[in-house]
Amino acid sequence: MSKLRVVHYINQFFAGIGGEEKADTPAELRVGEVLGPGMALKANFGDNAEIVATIICGDSYFAENMDKAKEQIIGWVKEQNPDVFIAGPAFNAGRYGTACGAICEAVQNKLNIPVVTGMYIENPGADMYKNKVYVFPTKDSAAGMREAAPVLAKFALKLGNHEKIGSSKVEGFMEGKRINFFAEKRGSERAVEMLLKKIKGEKFETEYPMPEFDKVPPNPAIKDITKATIALCTSGGIVPKGNPDHIESSNALKYGEYDITGVMELTSDKYETAHGGYDPVYANERPDRVLPVDVMRDLEKEGKIGKLHNKFYTTVGNGTAVASAKKYAAEYAQKLKADGVDAVIMTST
Amino acid sequence: MVKEIERAGIPVVHMCTITPISLTVGANRIVPTIAIPHPLGNPALDKADEKKLRRQLVEKALNALTTEVTGQTVFDK
Missing domain, CATH: 3.40.50.2300 (Response regulator)
Structure with a gap:
């Protein structure tokens, strides 16, 4: 052969x-x-x-x-x-x-x-x-x-x-791709068997597990953006220079909350990225390329937005478990709410 | 993370380069960006032009936040 x-x-x-x-x-x-x-x-x-x-x-x-x-x-x-x-x-x-x-x-x-x-x-x-x-x-x-x-x-x-x-x-491949085949027993027979097992409290296995839909409906739009407080968040790993909280470069185990009161732009001498999943050269050179503080400050000055929230939230989205990311954001979303933030811009690399 | 922020009741716009991932994850307002290592910038431009580009992208994001949507929407115009 x-x-x-x-x-x-x-x-x-x-x-x-x-x-x-x-x-x-x-x-x-x-x-x-x-x-x-x-x-x-x-x-x-x-x-x-x-x-x-x-x-x-x-x-x-x-x-x-x-x-x-x-x-x-x-x-x-x-x-x-x-x-x-x-x-x-x-x-x-x-x-x-x-x-x-x-x-x-x-x-x-x-x-x-x-x-x-x-x-x-x-x-x-x-x-x-x-x-x-x-x-x-x-x-x-x-x-x-x-x-x-x-x-x-x-x-x-x-x-x-x-x-x-x-x-x-x-x-052994992931469930999703459908294969047609003839079952040994017909559907009605299989359904009755399954029902009997269920009634008896025995273990049974569904032939069609319901997919997990986790859609969150969109929130209403901001009515007057010139009065809104907007927060910046990122999965791109932007942190103060030196990464004071040691956010991991991959599979991050935490998120960071950093005060940007009075910070007009993110410069390379004060900020950098902790992300280990993309080429960091451009982000380190000018962290505004990932977290646009400079532009938000301009818009704030010009009255195009109410204000830029004085804290940003950041983590590294690089092989980070979905469960972790979910937990971090659920936690800081409550902080954002308590601080009266009206809208969020999330940036990803 | 966008979903958790949305779930908390705060409208959120996701600015990212690989929009198919954002759609799969379940973001509702999505603004496509320039490139993975510099979503809101382009190192090939001079500083002033680059900032202009960044501003245009952020303005798109603000537009997305002020636009009512009923489902997942990519603001690519």
Whole structure:
């Protein structure tokens, strides 16, 4: 049997090009090269498949040039004509996970080539793409590569060989992508069995868990912005120089509250970013690029807004658990309310 | 975080570059920004032009805050 052809997509970090300072690396195709996590996949493929090409793209480049990057990558994948396409795994890297999902969806829909990717369940790419492509759960850091590689490799072989794919429960990918199959028992029988179990107080398993919708309806608009007190908040990690509260550069365990009474702009000698998930050069040079205190002060002076709230709230949104972010904001929202803040501008990097 | 602020009853606008993430997370008022490492700036511009750009973006955010919305809205105009 001939080997299956695999094309593998990874970011600049896993390709060994560099970290955040290289996140703007444009997409490139390396035919015949196996890089980083590709080595782990290769080891698991044995003689059954080979990675014929690796496609690399910087995370920021992909996010900021999505259409162009997708088109380019689709062209390369088409040329390589693989039996299966693998992206990642992205673990808890948000832009990377989003890129993996987006490129998988494009390859699957435009080229009709089976795809698979992997990432941590809280990666924003998971919610965005798990109902479109096969996304396998991984750990939240690259330490999970050893577990992820065999899972992805095994499933990729299955896809490449056009084997029958079972439900998410059988195969282990994230729930979301639907698979049609014939059940052994018909629906009425299964429903009655489930009902009987429920009545008896036994454990039963629903076949259709309700998705968790957590939408918050929008609040009414501000009637008179020239009288409103507006607060600035950010997930971009802007902090006073030296990061006095030691907010973690990733997976932040706290948020900061900082007084900006009398501060007219955020200058590089007094403020910086603590964020470890994007290239900090531009934010450190002029922190107003993330938290626009200078412009808000101008608007305040000109009477275009009532006033800028004298405190800002900040944390690092880099692999930070959703539960943590929720807790921080729920807490400081109450402080903002108590201080009579009318509206909030939240900036994210 | 935007959702928790909204839930507390304070109108909030999310200024970010990757708007699909903001939509997935559930922000209601969204203003797209320039780039991930400098959402409200562009280091290629001189200082005055850059500030002008930042002001335009903040004004879009204020416009979003004063606009009634019934659901998720991206203010990209």
